[in-house]
Amino acid sequence: MDAGQTGHVFIALASHPDGALLSPLDDAGEPAGEATVLARAALPAEVSRREFTSDRSSKDAADRPRWVWDDTTTWYPPLLAAGVRVERCVDLRLSHAILRNSELTAQTPLARAVRNGWDEPTPEDQAQPRDGSRGVDEGLFDLEPEPGSERTSALPDPVAEFRLQREAVAASDDPARIGLLLAAESAGALVAAEMQFAGLPWRAELHDRLLTELLGPRPKPGERPAKLAAVLERVRDALDAPELNPDSPVELMKTLQRAGLMITSTRSWDIKKLRHPVVEPLLEYKKLARLLSANGWHWLDANVRDGRFRPDYVVGGVVTGRWASKGGGGALQLPKQIRGAVVADPGFKLVVADASQLEPRILAALSGDAAMAEAGRAKDMYAAIVARGAVKTRDHAKVAMLGAMYGATTGESGRLMPALAKAYPRAIGLVENAARAGERGEVVTTRLGRSSPRPGANWRELQAAAYGESSTDADASRARGQARSWGRFTRNFVVQGTAAEWALCWMATLRGALRELGGSAWLTDAPHLVFFLHDELVVHSPAAMTDAVVAAIGSSAIEAGRLLFGSTPVEFPLSIAVVDSYADAK
DNA sequence: TCGTGTCGCGCC
DNA sequence: AAAGGGCGCGACACGA
Incomplete structure (x- = not known):
């Protein structure tokens, strides 16, 4: 993969009343040849021709086309269905989202422009009744859409947008990094389409066998499978509650409290801490009920076709x-x-x-912390952290590193932080700085230039109010809590985002x-x-x-x-x- | 009866 | 071993 900075032929694809408009472009997005119009039906053959007339054997990939389109999820699946792959593309919508928010391009015309169609979510995400029905009041002002024009008006001119994007990359603080990010994101869009096309091989009969082993044979609709029903009876017996439905958190909580158990939630993790005969069957019930509802026969029917799962x-x-x-x-x-x-x-x-x-390796590389990078050379990084003497056990190393990246302040993880910070000051300093920036409402940025969103209006009002004259202790405390929460988000953002x-x-x-x-x-x-x-x-x-x-x-x-x-x-x-x-x- | 919010839990 | 980050989803709860 490359950052797409120089030497490539770009071909923009845009919807056109007669099909598709193909516009050859240069690096700057300026016309580099005559634009042509093709019927949609002729598009796959033309794309294929352009892909294959490229000289694949050459080390210089300059003549391989890079397809520029508004949205990979609308252009690529029909090509794949017609048996045509593309090597590279520029997904303008995904690229726009990155460039719009990135600190590296904040001063560019693209980032400073008023919000427009490129800032809207992909068409599939926009509200469409699942069953195709429409409410009675809808459609009053709808015009009959022209055939084939549904998407045309959804997004503005891709050539103009591409030009703006190239300009933004060139003018950015680090064109190579942001260019690499855009190339990677667009390649990801191609992979996503190809993975959905190929599907994950899924054997329905094996899935059914697994369910039958764990839950019992597939029951009639509305009934619980036999093994789940048996566990349910053990739960009811243990609580002396013959009608209990443990699927209802409210009901379950009341019943547990009636049995004398001090509990304020019905989470498995909290129930595990109790000592009562109901604990074992209840946890078992929750596990099986979860499997049934999330990935049971209903899921299988809805999601697996022809031996493939296509998410x-x-x-x-x-x-x-x-x-x-x-x-x-x-x-x-x-x-x-x-x-x-x-x-x-x-x-x-x-x-x-x-x-x-x-993620810990990403943190080591990102921070340039020589000591942590040394640990990051090891096959088992946590063991290497122990070897350095920062903490005593491998489990401590793991918990401490997770705490550093997620922002733990209490418990074992919180207690280990000072030792970790002493051993790896630059690495821990990086995540601490990211957290402080977030607490102040500032933006943080990944290695390649993806920037975090700014906190919402509610958050900013809460912070401002905490410093106002009429603020109460409760206001200040709530604001501090919210600030720390956003700090944990930005702390994690730099690591999770760079890992992505x-x-x-x-x-x-x-x-x-x-x-x-x-x-x-x-x-x-x-x-x-x-x-x-x-x-x-x-x-x-x-x-x-x-x-x-x-x-x-x-x-x-x-x-x-x-x-x-x-x-x-x-x-x-x-x-x-x-x-x-x-x-x-x- | 519907839409929306909350809880709980699966994955990383 | 901790309860700190990011998600999507199903089921229940609740109000319109």
């Missing part, structure tokens, strides 16, 4: 730059209990890789390597990404090619570290497993 990934859906998912899938929360349903196709393997202790950048670079680099490995084979016949979970990814690969895939995953991780940090002593080790079933990884 909706939302690139940049989290303010820190992590991905989110939407729809009933819950793709980023797949419980370990059901991962046994994810099984490679015949002749294929799953290559599952995750970055070990990613590392993961994006890792995945984008790997995507390119897998494409090389696949040669002329179509996406799903060659090794291809099928899942991504913050610091973990899964490649579905022909069994004969897994050695090469493992090597590519490793070299991509090294490249990601180099892209973000240049030369750093910190290493980013992976644990990689080649398996048939996802449940067998780790």
Whole structure:
């Protein structure tokens, strides 16, 4: 992957009454050839032609096109469905969101412009009744949309926007970093579309078997499965409450209190601390009930088709730059209990890789703390922290590092902080500074230039009021609490956000390597990404090619570290497993 | 009966 | 071993 700074051919795609308008552009977004109009139906063939007439074997990639479009989620799926992949793109909507907020581009015309269509969420996110029905009052002022024009008016001219974006990058405090971030984000958008197209291999019959083992056979609608019902009876007996419905927190809390238990919540973690015969069956009930409602037969029916689970990934859906998912899938929360349903196709393997202790390593590299970076060279960073003598045990090292990144102040984690700060002053100083900035309402920024949002109007009013003459102690206390809370957010933002950048670079680099490995084979016949979970990814690969895939995953991780940090002593080790079933990884 | 808010819990 | 960050979702609670 590269930052797209120089030498590339850009081709903007825009909706047009007759189909699509193709506009060749140069680095600055100025016309670099004649614009042409194509019928939509002719677009895949033309995109394919432009991709393949590029000289793939050349080391100089200057003539490979970079497709410039408003939104990857609207342009790319139809191309994939037509059997056409693209190598690179510029996703203007995602790029705009980054440039609009980044401290690195704050002084540019793009960032200073009034909010416009590019600041709106992607069209799919806008309210649309799920079942297609409309309320009676809706539509009174609706005009009949012209055929094919639904999206045309959604976003302004992509060529003008692209020009503004190139200008903003060039004028930024660090064009290489922000350029890399935009390239990585756009590559992520391509991966997300390709992963949804390919789908995660999912064996419904194995899922059903897992559910049956844990819950009992699939019950009639409205009934509890047998094993869940049995556990429920044990809960009711233990509390002498034959009608109890533990799914109701209110009811459960009252019943527990009636049984003499001092409790103010019904969370498993709180219930675990009680000593009462109900604890064991109740925790068991909660676990099984959760499985049934979140990933039971209903989930299976709704989300798995033709042996594939195809989640909706939302690139940049989290303010820190992590991905989110939407729809009933819950793709980023797949419980370990059901991962046994994810099984490679015949002749294929799953290559599952995750970055070990990613966030503490990111902090070490980001801060340039030589002592922590030294620990960050080790395969087990926490053990290395113990070896330095900062803390006594590996568990302490882990809890202390988590506390440093999340902002723990109390408990064991809080008590360990002074020792950690003494051993690693620069690293801890970095997160402390980020926290103080947040408490003052200021913005913090990741390694590549993604900036945190500013706190909302309520927060600012609360802070201002705390300093007013009529403020009470309660006002001041509440304001302090809110300020610290925002500080914990900005503290975590720099680490989580930079880790997300590392993961994006890792995945984008790997995507390119897998494409090389696949040669002329179509996406799903060659090794291809099928899942991504913050610091973990899964490649579905022909069994004969897994050695090469493992090597590519490793070299991509090294490249990601180099892209973000240049030369750093910190290493980013992976644990990689080649398996048939996802449940067998780790 | 509906939409919205809260809780609890899955993942990192 | 702690209760600190980020999410999405289902179920329940509640008010219109």
